Amino acid sequence: MTTATQRTPNPFTQDDYAARMSRVVDEAVGAGLTGVIVAPGPDLVWLTGYQPTAITERLTMLVLTADREPTLVVPTLERPDAESAEGAGALTMIDWADGSDPYPLAGSLLRADGRFGISDSAWAMHLLGLQQARPATSYHALSQGMPMMRAVKDADELARLAMAGEAADSTYLEIIHVRFAGRRETEVAADLARLLREFGHEQVDFTVVGSGPNGANPHHEAGERVIQPGDSVVLDFGGLMHGYGSDTTRTVCVGEPSAEVQKVHDIVRAAQQAAFEAVQPGVPCQEIDRTARAVITDAGYGDQFIHRTGHGIGVTTHEPPYMVEGEEQPLEPGMCFSIEPGIYLAGRFGVRIEDIVTVTENAGRRFNNTDHHLRVVE
Incomplete structure (x- = not known):
């Protein structure tokens, strides 16, 4: 382990x-x-x-x-x-x-x-x-x-968020070695919850396992669907550790991905990276959303990106600031939020990649550092 x-x-x-x-x-x-x-x-x-x-x-x-x-x-x-x-x-x-x-x-x-x-x-x-x-x-x-009351974290808060992110990363590095094919989404979700606790979380808030067409629902509740070879599977999980939140998403594929799944994943990966590179003090929150959305729209999937690009995180897993059009609040050092663009093809599959990021004096810093490439699982 x-x-x-x-x-x-x-x-x-x-x-x-x-x-x-x-x-x-x-x-x-x-x-x-x-x-x-x-x-x-x-x-x-x-x-x-x-x-x-x-x-x-x-x-x-x-x-x-x-x-x-x-x-x-x-x-x-x-x-x-x-x-x-x-x-x-x-x-x-x-x-x-x-x-x-x-x-x-x-x-x-x-x-x-x-x-x-x-x-x-x-x-x-x-x-x-x-x-x-x-x-x-x-x-x-x-x-x-006072929407930004808890938004700017001090050094001790940042340390807690970093620990929570590291524990979520360790959970992902374990879950990719379990068997997916032939198991229900609920079984994989139970594995995620168990691993989060083993790596130090005192509270598990969510374990999204969206396989095949269920991945096109961004907040799909893990259900009884049996995961099939060829499915892409959206894994979104997190909770609280030392009182502070984790939240990360990776999309994996059961066996070799189709050309379309690989293409969509590459687009989402590029959008996530572009949005991360846009993070710096003074940039309006909406600019992070605009940057990610532009990549996806230019690739022809703008209508399939159906949610904001990110949300703040701290003593709860969702709090201000929000990376969404219309939010003009400028980023400040110590703010922490998700960057999680996605593409969702109804009835077929979805792809999302999410990291928690904090604003430093001149850029962004990730609290999730697992590989963004499409991982093949069994």
């Missing part, structure tokens, strides 16, 4: 979480917001290290404003868990007991006429409760008001 280098990343410290919260407050003020309200989900994990063991109807809410210390409102029964989070020392905590109304308490932390960004993951019932407690406040989705 190929062995990924087993390393333990530097732990995030209380100071790291405090710095993140301070930066978010500064960015919120710069965006014209009074502050930010963070519900359970990836934003809360990134800012505090706290993830409730179960996200329930009970209100949990982090309030970040310039006029008070970061304050976490939690149910009384969950306070011990919150206090054990890595970033808890940088927080003031207020708890509320079952049977009481938490919204007047939470509302007291908000300026009466404030304009607040709020996590996309916030429950509607909690937002409505806050509006009732503070009728003059207004709320705006963080994905619109």
